[in-house]
Amino acid sequence: MKRRDFLKSMTALAAGSALPTAPAIWSPAKAQARQETLLIVSESGPNNLDIHGVGTNVPGYEVSWNCYDRLISHEMKTVNGTPYYDRDKFKMELADDMAIGDMSVTFKLKKNAVFQDGTPVTAKDVKWSLDRAVSVGGFPTFQMGAGSLTKPEQFVVLDDRTIRIDFLRKDRLTIPDLAVIVPCVINSELVKKNATEKDPWGLEYTKQNTAGSGAYRVTNWTAGTQVVLERNDKWTGGPLPRVKRIVWRMVPSAGNRRALLERGDADISYDLPNKDFVELKDAGKLTIVSTPYSNGIQYIGMNVKNPPFDDPKVRQAVACAIPYQKIMDAVLFGLGRPLFGAPADYRTEAAWPQPHKFTTDIAKAKQLMAEAGHADGFETTLSFDLGFAGVNEPICVLTQESLAQIGIKTTINKVPGANWRTELNKKVMPLYTNVFSGWLDYPEYFFIWCYHGKNSIFNTMSYQSKAMDALIDGASVAAAEGDKAGYDKDVKGFVDLAYADMPRIPLYQPYVNVAMQKNVSGYQYWFHRRLDYRALVKG
């Protein structure tokens, strides 16, 4: 007997006697399982399976999106060859019919819609879920409020399958806000059974369990390690997804995520450094999809409340001294849409984001500094969020170098991720880079948060302008009334004003980069920028 044969037979013997036996790696069952399973790797995972939970993080949104249904969702269109959600076209998900009235909208639910435990989805569940979203506080309540959905009284059950949502005021964002992740429909009876007096909305239960009617349900979640989702074959929200099982593993090291992709072990990864994406794209072994963030920009902001940035001349000087092209080349490796250097004859459009006309022009910047009485320059700090240091740090270093040429000496201030929001809220950082993007892709939505005088946390510049407020409010009203001409005029007006006053300097529109194996298809871009498993296909 040869040694190898002997060893083999011993292993077989041992495997045979073992209880229970795990299938060996080369068995057909295993190969089949691999074929039906999609392995996703990313840096971090969810901390809560319910978007209504306290402090649910962004990966948690992805779980909610795939495990719960909303009344309505968006149709797809194609942008640059990639399926891209259509902001203006809604499709029915749990609803079967949507009737929009003057001051209300009425939904009829699908007859055969059932939750994952088999109980039918009723209007009562919808009301309970929407009540929950506007009542639990924190982010979900805030997001509902963005579409003027704030009170439980707005949600009226007409019969078992019919629910009416009353408008608080005319607001163009109300219907789109019903198609975001937050207004998901939850199995109210199941959750109520697991609720306690201290926790009437059952947040503790839904944190660990999915209780929806969605296309997938979580069967195993080990926080910080993996999430396993299985397909729900009773799903009625759309065509049955092709992938049976999703395994989502957290791999903190970016280099290893890339190695896993290149070796063909992982199917999809979507948070690799820009440089890796460019190199993978050039290598051509994987499918790489890059899509600009909808309604999002990376920018350099200035605190306009305090000198020296209270002077528009100084802000324009800074805008002339930013090394835009260097940032595009050396930091992003081209993976971003430039928002600078529009040609002189460029006419402002009623859209957002769009490029401004500034380019790197040190001579002009120096002249503007002199006009502002700062010919000798000044000292200040340039802050960034360490949580996104991969992009932020090189941007700041390049900007520091360039600003030094016009006499602005900057000290770079690295703010830990946990601290960043607190620092933003204080509104004292004189100069910083940051990114903002809105789920709802409407120019006035962006401007309400970032430029309006009511000074939300995202108006990081503390920018105050009566003219700006009037234009933003005008656009919101015009949109609600369907006044296209008035709306376009106001949108162009506030974009022009923002670019004349320049409290924040847009740099570029970042890209969402997704790398996947050649045999994986069906990737769709969504406003939330996370993966929609329901459309993915393997093989």
Next chain:
Amino acid sequence: MLRQTGKRLITAIPSLIGVIVVTFLLTRVLPGDTAAYFAGPAATPQAIAEVRAKLGLDQPLPKQFVRYVRDLAHGDFGTSLTTGQPVISDIASRLPASAELTLLGLVIAMAIAVPLGILAAVRQGSLIDHACRIVATAGVSLPVFFTGLLLVYAFYFLLGWAPAPLGRLDVFYTPPPQVTGFYLIDSLLARDLALFRACLAPLILPAATLAIFSLAPIARMTRAAMLSVLASDFVRTARANGLAPHRVIVTYAFRNAMLPVVTTLGMVFSFLLGANVLVEKVFAWPGIGSYAVEALIASDYAPVQGFVLTMAVLYVLLNLAIDLLYGVIDPRVRIEA
């Protein structure tokens, strides 16, 4: 022995109280606002205030402290906001992962470093002594994440011998039923050899990384201790009496050189357990070090407190075990409590 152990444990109580107070205060002093972090990307000040109230962070510090201590007394370490799980269950699942990795790494390191150190001392100035010096210097001067990435690159990416660096177990295996939390032991208890192999495979590279790093202190300490013992009178006497070299070195010299080696081992182990964050990051290992660091980055108090407390308890127990071991190795050493 029992009385000694009891006495030692009692003296540990003040340090534990100190650790509880200090960690509580330290986490509060840290920059960063938990509420702001967890209120989400689009929070209004009002939403942040709501989250703060929900987390009980709007209460005065003494009140928070009393609540914290009361919960601790009930075995409740609080809930982690980054993972969403009770800290105690997080630690219970992650500590064995780290301990298994660290112990295996340490065993490998010991198996190489102790003989290497002894040989280097016996043949001082020889080739093996120089080899020992080079291995030790190289091991300690290569940062662990670098060794880790290098091993992954060579053995996984280029050669394809090692499994994907995806944590403790391949995606298509289910972990063994939990008994000890050590996958190797649990899979053997479940009498599942295939699973045992599947559990062992992803352990090898990270354990080797840790071993390379911890070789140095153990080898150097063994060598130094052996050198001083070999120069002592009783060794000379033993040799003069014509005892076999093997007997002199192992029975007489090494036993006397073991005290500092055991001390070093204890230190290396406790250091590695908490500090192998980088190895855990590289190998996506769900260990306790990366858990604490992630929590720290998110200003998530409860896991940090839980981590420090667990570590403090472990250190106390480890030191106690080492002290007891001293008595076994060298009866002349008695711990005075």
